[in-house]
Structures are given as C-alpha cells and as structure tokens.
Amino acid sequence: MVTLDDLKGTETAWCPGCGNFGILQSFKRAAVDLGLEPSRMLMVSGIGQAGKFPHYTMCNTFNGLHGRTLPVATAARLANHEMLTIAEAGDGDCYGEGGNHFMHAMRRNIDVNMFVHDNQVYGLTKGQASPTSDLGMKTKINPGGVTAEPLDPVALAVAMDCSFVARGYAGDQDQLVELMKAAINHKGFALLDILQPCVSFNKVNTYAWFKQRCYHLEDSYDPADRLKAFERALEFGDRIPTGVLYTNERATYEETVPTLAGGPLIRQTMEPVDLEKAVALFY
Amino acid sequence: MIRVCGAAGQGIQTIGATLARVFARSGFYVFSYQDYESRVRGGHNFYEIRFSDRLVSAPRGGIDLLIALDRETLDVDAPELLEGGIGVYDSKALDTTMDDDRYVDVPFNDIAQEQAGSRLMANTVASGAALGMLGMPGDVIGKVVEATLGRKGSDVVEKNRKEGLAGHTYAKEHCPKCAFTVLPAGKERLLIAGNEAVGFAAMASGVKFYAAYPMTPSTGIITYLAGKAADHGIVVEQAEDEISAINMALGASFMGVRSMTGTSGGGFALMVEGISLAGMTETPVVIVLGQRPGPATGLPTRTEQADLLFALFAAHGEFPRLLFAPGNPEQIFSCVNRAFDLAEKYQVPAIVLTDQLLADAEWSLDGIDLDSFVYNDYRVRGDAYAALPEYKRHALTETGVSPLAVPGDATHVVVTDSDEHSEEGHIIEDAATRKRMVEKRMMKKMPLIRGEMVQPELFGADEPDTVLCGWGSNWGVLREVTDRLNGNGKRVAMLHFSELYPFPEYEGRPWMEALRNAKKTVCIENNATGRFAYLFRAETGFVFSSNVGGYDGRPFNARDLERELSNGHLG
Numbered sequence: 001m002v003t004l005d006d007l008k009g010t011e012t013a014w015c016p017g018c019g020n021f022g023i024l025q026s027f028k029r030a031a032v033d034l035g036l037e038p039s040r041m042l043m044v045s046g047i048g049q050a051g052k053f054p055h056y057t058m059c060n061t062f063n064g065l066h067g068r069t070l071p072v073a074t075a076a077r078l079a080n081h082e083m084l085t086i087a088e089a090g091d092g093d094c095y096g097e098g099g100n101h102f103m104h105a106m107r108r109n110i111d112v113n114m115f116v117h118d119n120q121v122y123g124l125t126k127g128q129a130s131p132t133s134d135l136g137m138k139t140k141i142n143p144g145g146v147t148a149e150p151l152d153p154v155a156l157a158v159a160m161d162c163s164f165v166a167r168g169y170a171g172d173q174d175q176l177v178e179l180m181k182a183a184i185n186h187k188g189f190a191l192l193d194i195l196q197p198c199v200s201f202n203k204v205n206t207y208a209w210f211k212q213r214c215y216h217l218e219d220s221y222d223p224a225d226r227l228k229a230f231e232r233a234l235e236f237g238d239r240i241p242t243g244v245l246y247t248n249e250r251a252t253y254e255e256t257v258p259t260l261a262g263g264p265l266i267r268q269t270m271e272p273v274d275l276e277k278a279v280a281l282f283y
Numbered sequence: 284m285i286r287v288c289g290a291a292g293q294g295i296q297t298i299g300a301t302l303a304r305v306f307a308r309s310g311f312y313v314f315s316y317q318d319y320e321s322r323v324r325g326g327h328n329f330y331e332i333r334f335s336d337r338l339v340s341a342p343r344g345g346i347d348l349l350i351a352l353d354r355e356t357l358d359v360d361a362p363e364l365l366e367g368g369i370g371v372y373d374s375k376a377l378d379t380t381m382d383d384d385r386y387v388d389v390p391f392n393d394i395a396q397e398q399a400g401s402r403l404m405a406n407t408v409a410s411g412a413a414l415g416m417l418g419m420p421g422d423v424i425g426k427v428v429e430a431t432l433g434r435k436g437s438d439v440v441e442k443n444r445k446e447g448l449a450g451h452t453y454a455k456e457h458c459p460k461c462a463f464t465v466l467p468a469g470k471e472r473l474l475i476a477g478n479e480a481v482g483f484a485a486m487a488s489g490v491k492f493y494a495a496y497p498m499t500p501s502t503g504i505i506t507y508l509a510g511k512a513a514d515h516g517i518v519v520e521q522a523e524d525e526i527s528a529i530n531m532a533l534g535a536s537f538m539g540v541r542s543m544t545g546t547s548g549g550g551f552a553l554m555v556e557g558i559s560l561a562g563m564t565e566t567p568v569v570i571v572l573g574q575r576p577g578p579a580t581g582l583p584t585r586t587e588q589a590d591l592l593f594a595l596f597a598a599h600g601e602f603p604r605l606l607f608a609p610g611n612p613e614q615i616f617s618c619v620n621r622a623f624d625l626a627e628k629y630q631v632p633a634i635v636l637t638d639q640l641l642a643d644a645e646w647s648l649d650g651i652d653l654d655s656f657v658y659n660d661y662r663v664r665g666d667a668y669a670a671l672p673e674y675k676r677h678a679l680t681e682t683g684v685s686p687l688a689v690p691g692d693a694t695h696v697v698v699t700d701s702d703e704h705s706e707e708g709h710i711i712e713d714a715a716t717r718k719r720m721v722e723k724r725m726m727k728k729m730p731l732i733r734g735e736m737v738q739p740e741l742f743g744a745d746e747p748d749t750v751l752c753g754w755g756s757n758w759g760v761l762r763e764v765t766d767r768l769n770g771n772g773k774r775v776a777m778l779h780f781s782e783l784y785p786f787p788e789y790e791g792r793p794w795m796e797a798l799r800n801a802k803k804t805v806c807i808e809n810n811a812t813g814r815f816a817y818l819f820r821a822e823t824g825f826v827f828s829s830n831v832g833g834y835d836g837r838p839f840n841a842r843d844l845e846r847e848l849s850n851g852h853l854g
Contacts, residue, residue, distance in 0.1 A: 052710065055710055063698075072530050079540045104523040
C-alpha cells in the first residue's frame with residue numbers, strides 16, 4: 001500500500017500560494033488512491049516551475065530540457081511500456097518550446113500522461129507572456145499588452161483527435177485528483193491542461209478570477225462526441241468548463257510497434273541476436 | 284574503373300549496384316561511390332565502380348569503361364575516358380552518334396523492347412552489356428538477378444535474366460576492340476555500403492533503439508535498421524525533428540537500452556542542447572554525424588570533413604565526449620562498437636563522424652568477424668539493482684563513474700536532472716556540490732577515457748621522408764597514394780586517425796617520432812581550413828609542413844592527389 005509518506009520529496013522552491021501546491025497535493029492523493037509505487041512510475045519534466053515537480057514527490061525522474069519532455073517520455077515508453085509515464089511541463093514548455101513534440105505525441109497516441117501546469121505566464125523568467133496569455137496582458141516585454149491570440153490547448157487537442165483531453169483547475173483539488181486518475185487510467189496519450197494561478201506574475205488570472213468562471217462539465221456530457229467537445233473546448237472567457245472534454249479509444253503507439261508485441265523492449269534480450277542472418281544478406 | 288552516368292531516375296543506381304555486386308560475388312576487391320544531385324529526377328549523376336585483384340578503397344580518377352545513359356555524359360564525363368578505355372551508349376536513345384572509335388553503340392532500348400516488350404529493363408541490358416565487354420561470364424547475371432530481384436517473383440527474375448544475357452551477347456559480338464582482360468574469379472566476397480556498415484555495427488553492439496529524422500547522407504542508417512527492427516528486437520522511430528531524435532535516444536537510454544541517433548550537420552546543430560543534456564545527466568548515447576558540405580544546407584548530397592571541430596565543441600558547458608572517425612568498413616565496425624561500449628562504460632555521449640563519401644561508398648569484404656565485436660553490459664539490472672541497499676544515480680566514486688541502474692528493476696528510484704544535481708539527482712545550488720560534480724564528470728573520467736583511445740595507424744615506409752596525415756574517410760585515398768608514391772621510389776608513410784578525441788596519447792609514440800623526423804609532413808583533409816591540423820596542433824603543438832584541402836564537395840581521388848602532392852609537398 002502506498003501512503004502520502006512514501007511520496008515525500010525534497011523541499012519545494014515555489015512561491016507561497018503557488019498554484020503548483022494544489023497540483024502536487026492532487027497528484028499525491030491520486031497516486032495513493034491508485035496505489036502507484038514510486039519505482040513503478042517515471043516522471044519526465046522540463047524547465048520552469050513545473051519542471052521541478054518530480055523532485056517534490058518520489059518517483060523515477062528525468063528532469064530534462066525546456067520543451068523536450070515528450071520525446072524523452074515517448075522513448076521511455078517505447079523502451080519500457082510497463083512503466084507508468086507522466087510528463088510535467090508548464091504552458092511555455094509544452095505549448096511554446098515543445099509545440100512540435102506536443103502535436104506529434106498526440107498523432108502517435110503514445111501512452112503518456114501530459115500534465116500541463118498552465119498559468120498563462122512565464123514564472124521562472126519572471127513574468128513574460130506565454131503562448132496561453134490572454135490578449136492585452138501587459139508584461140515588461142509587452143508594455144502595450146499581448147497582441148497575439150492565445151493558443152487554446154484543449155481545442156487544439158480535440159482538433160488533433162487526441163485520445164484524452166481534460167481541463168482541471170489547481171484550486172479544485174477534488175476534481176483534479178479524479179481527472180489525474182482518469183488520465184492515468186486512460187490507454188493512450190492524455191492531455192490534462194491544469195489552470196493554475198501564478199501569484200507572483202499573473203495579476204489577471206487569479207484564484208478569484210478562476211473561482212468566478214470555472215464550472216464542472218455536467219454529468220450528462222458525452223466526451224465521445226468530438227464536435228460537442230470542440231464547442232466546449234472553445235469556451236474560455238466568462239465561463240470555463242473543467243472535466244474530461246474528449247476521449248476516443250484507439251490503439252496506443254506502443255501496440256502498433258511489432259518489436260514490442262512480445263513485451264517491453266527492456267525485457268527482451270539485450271545482447272545482439274541473429275547476426276549471421278544479417279551478414280548473409282550482404283552477399 | 285567503370286562509371287555509369289545519367290539523370291536521376293534513369294536507373295544508374297540499379298546498374299551500378301548490380302555490377303558492384305557481380306564483381307564482389309566473383310571474388311574481386313570492389314570499391315564504389317556515388318555522385319548525385321539533390322533532386323529525385325533529372326540532373327546528372329554517376330555511380331563509379333572499381334574492381335581489382337588487389338585492395339581498392341578510394342576513388343581513382345580516369346575512366347576505363349563509361350556507360351552513358353544521357354547526352355550530358357558525352358560532354359561532362361567523356362574527357363575522363365582513358366586511352367584504351369571504352370564508352371558504351373545507345374545512339375538512338377541519346378539521339379547522337381559518337382565519332383570516336385572508343386565508343387560502342389549498344390541499342391539498350393531496342394534490345395529491351397525486343398526481349399520483354401518494354402524499355403523498362405534497358406538498365407538490365409546495360410548491366411549485361413558492361414559485363415559482356417569486360418569478358419565476364421554470362422551466368423553470373425542470373426545469380427545476381429536472383430539475389431537482388433528474387434522477392435519480386437520468378438517472372439521478373441526470368442525477364443531480367445534474359446535481358447541481361449541479351450545485352451551481354453550483343454556487347455561481346457559488337458565490341459571487337461574490347462581488350463579488357465579480367466582475371467579469374469576468386470572466392471566470393473560480400474559487398475557493404477558505409478551506412479549499412481554503421482547500422483550493422485550498431486546491431487552487433489546491441490543497439491535496441493534508434494531515432495532519427497531523415498537527412499542526407501545519414502538516412503541510409505535508419506533505412507537499414509528499420510528493415511532489421513522486427514527480426515533483431517530493435518525499435519526504430521522516425522522523429523518529428525532532430526531535437527526530438529536525440530531526446531528520444533536519451534529517454535530510451537535512461538530506461539536501460541542502448542540507443543543511437545544519426546544525422547548530418549544541420550540536424551546535429553539542432554541536437555546540440557541534447558548532447559549537453561547527455562553530458563549533464565551522464566546518459567550514454569551514440570550519435571552518428573554524416574558530414575556534408577555546409578554552411579547551412581550547403582551541398583546536400585556531397586562530401587566534406589568540415590564538422591570535426593563542431594562535433595568536438597558542440598554543446599555548452601564542460602563534459603567529456605568521444606569522437607570517432609572511421610575510414611573503411613572494418614574501422615566503421617570497430618569505431619561504432621567502441622562508441623557503444625565506451626559511451627556506456629563512462630556514461631558519456633560518443634560521436635561517430637562519417638561523411639557522404641563513406642556513407643554511400645561500397646566495399647567488398649572477405650567476411651565479417653563477429654567475434655571482433657565487444658559486448659559488455661555495464662548497467663545495473665534486475666537482482667543486482669534490487670540487492671543494493673540504496674541507490675544514488677550520481678554517486679561519487681573513485682573513477683567518477685556511478686552505477687547506471689535500470690528504472691523499475693528495484694524499489695529504488697533513479698533520478699537525474701539537467702540542472703546541477705546532488706548524488707541523488709536532485710537540484711542543488713551550493714558551490715561545494717557543484718565543484719564535486721564537475722570534478723566527477725570531467726576531471727575523474729577524462730584521463731580514464733583518454734587511456735582507452737586507440738592509436739592512429741602508421742603505414743608505409745620505415746623512416747619516411749614524408750608523412751601523409753589524415754582522418755576518417757580519407758583512409759582509402761591515403762593508402763592508395765602512399766602505395767603509388769612508394770612504388771615510384773619515394774619514402775612515404777601514411778598516418779591515419781580513426782579515434783580523434785580524447786586525443787590519443789602521443790609522447791614517445793612511433794608515429795609521433797616519424798612525424799618529427801620526416802622532412803615533410805602533409806595534413807590532407809576534405810575541408811578548407813585544416814580542422815584536424817588545428818586539433819593536432821592544439822593537442823601536440825606539432826605543425827604540419829603543409830596542408831592539402833579539398834572543399835569542392837567532391838572526394839579526393841588517388842590520381843589527382845598524387846599529382847598535387849608531387850607538386851612540392853613531398854620530402
């Protein structure tokens with residue numbers, strides 16, 4: 001049995017009141033509920049405040065480069081598809097620097113859980129606009145306000161036919177725990193975009209701002225309906241729906257690789273095999 | 284030397300590959316290389332094949348048998364036809380007649396039409412004609428057609444065999460001047476291309492994961508490995524870009540399998556941050572850099588050796604790396620194998636430099652000695668990992684090398700970080716830990732790695748007046764020029780480096796003495812500014828008496844290089 005104590009990490013370096021605390025606490029609760037052994041899971045993180053996440057819990061960790069969580073996580077799954085793999089990144093990391101990888105991970109449908117800590121601002125570099133910053137947000141670099149349209153990650157994911165698309169909110173832990181569990185239990189690539197206030201640099205999208213707007217998708221909502229999902233995914237303004245927006249069941253990438261049919265790559269013979277056969281083909 | 288010339292899409296590759304295979308099967312030494320443009324159809328390209336009863340390993344210059352499939356050949360390549368050489372062409376197809384008795388008109392298209400009712404197999408007719416003119420027996424055509432086209436069914440094989448034989452017969456009957464004397468065949472040899480050799484060597488070294496984005500001239504590696512993936516338990520992934528490719532290679536390696544990526548200069552530039560990540564996280568990875576002329580897109584399908592210092596210095600920060608530069612198939616086997624072995628042993632990135640010449644060239648070999656490949660599994664797996672009382676991914680040790688565990692094989696966790704980290708792999712900021720970690724990664728490992736490096740090859744005259752120095756793909760041309768010059772009464776030795784960095788130990792070594800005692804020393808490289816000469820001087824303080832550079836995108840050939848060296852470079 002896994003307890004919260006088993007998931008204790010190193011001391012956090014986040015600002016007091018940071019939305020990341022709610023995400024971390026939700027993750028630990030989800031891990032306890034699902035009985036996730038630290039050694040049976042891998043967290044791949046990038047750079048930014050979200051990149052530090054795995055250090056604050058207990059798990060196999062590859063804290064790599066900015067924007068590159070998904071290539072590492074994808075290959076980790078191809079090497080060992082029995083290892084639960086979670087990628088942790090911020091909005092700048094996943095949707096900016098790593099945008100290309102994000103699209104292709106959805107295409108592949110690799111069984112990776114992508115948790116994006118979406119605070120609509122760059123925290124670690126102190127307050128620049130991110131790909132999801134609202135139009136008009138003023139920063140030191142954008143004194144006249146942001147003029148590029150914000151990227152809508154969940155609408156993009158539905159458009160890409162991503163096999164699991166959900167939106168959560170760091171201030172609503174009870175729902176976030178359930179969304180994390182649903183993402184982890186889903187077979188295939190799962191995007192969980194987590195709205196997160198940045199108490200230091202985002203003076204617009206605050207706890208109060210989200211509290212006023214976020215609401216749960218109704219019980220009757222059918223996440224299998226792609227067109228409806230697209231409609232709800234576009235809803236981001238006075239009202240913001242949270243919950244599982246879209247799911248589709250299809251083969252994971254791991255299931256389509258013939259080499260992996262016999263089990264994880266890591267469990268196969270590591271030594272070179274059948275070389276004589278390969279030599280014969282050169283004659 | 285045979286040169287098959289024509290436009291892309293005309294099948295010069297089919298003809299060239301068929302002939303090269305025939306000669307290797309017949310027991311000759313074979314060397315072939317390709318010159319092509321960055322286009323799928325049209326342009327002017329050639330496939331050059333040398334075969335001999337003695338080792339051939341480089342372009343030679345001068346054509347003995349010219350197979351012309353387009354008119355441009357008769358302008359561009361014809362001047363290189365040697366005295367006593369023969370050109371073969373189809374006057375009807377080229378709509379021109381050569382007023383030169385060295386040229387034989389063979390109606391490839393008509394013969395193909397006549398035999399199979401289609402011009403599609405005119406290539407096979409041309410291959411057959413070439414073999415006929417060389418006085419090679421006709422039965423070898425059937426065997427090669429069977430080997431190369433067997434999977435397309437017996438009908439295709441039979442038609443091609445007939446076409447080949449018809450070309451063979453026609454050429455024999457219509458080329459009274461064909462005076463080639465082909466020596467009797469020897470023991471059957473295999474034929475291997477540079478990229479295939481890289482892929483095979485990776486397999487023989489236990490590669491389990493290969494990720495790459497297609498880029499000439501390295502694409503042949505992923506093509507080869509993709510064809511072998513299912514049979515040999517390898518996962519091959521076409522990444523969305525080179526940044527992804529190297530990060531994938533690192534992800535798979537972190538999880539416990541041997542992994543590799545390959546690219547050319549432009550893609551390598553994108554990988555640079557990933558190389559630094561390998562250095563910081565001490566994750567073993569092998570990177571093949573198939574060089575081509577830059578800067579930027581440069582000459583995409585041609586050859587150059589200008590990326591040596593780029594490969595040496597690519598990435599921010601300080602960490603050890605290995606640089607290899609093989610120059611023939613045996614060196615490819617050895618360098619790729621050692622790259623895997625040492626990358627894992629010391630948990631560092633290893634870079635193997637090839638180039639278009641080496642990647643596309645083919646060589647005949649007597650065989651492949653599978654016992655020459657080393658396989659040591661340096662990772663801590665399964666029970667061995669589970670038996671550890673605790674685990675620290677970056678534990679400080681005497682050698683700087685920490686146990687490399689496989690995540691998931693025990694209840695411990697494996698933690699690493701691109702930030703500076705503690706022994707446990709967690710982010711740190713303090714000066715003392717930072718200092719210890721730099722010393723662990725750099726100062727402790729580096730001398731040990733240097734001690735592993737293989738010495739350069741010194742070949743040729745004892746106490747030479749001239750030493751010709753080179754690296755990587757120039758092995759073949761250096762070897763041939765050295766033999767030619769020594770045959771002409773010179774005292775020449777060649778010095779070839781296939782392991783470049785950490786720079787091999789040199790004090791008191793015979794090759795360093797040979798350099799110091801020679802009247803003339805020449806560094807020969809396919810670049811404009813002498814990148815290796817620069818590294819050599821930085822490491823040893825030694826300055827070559829002259830440099831010969833090639834930067835037109837074409838490989839050196841033995842004849843031209845000999846001529847150039849004789850022009851004041853020799854002692």
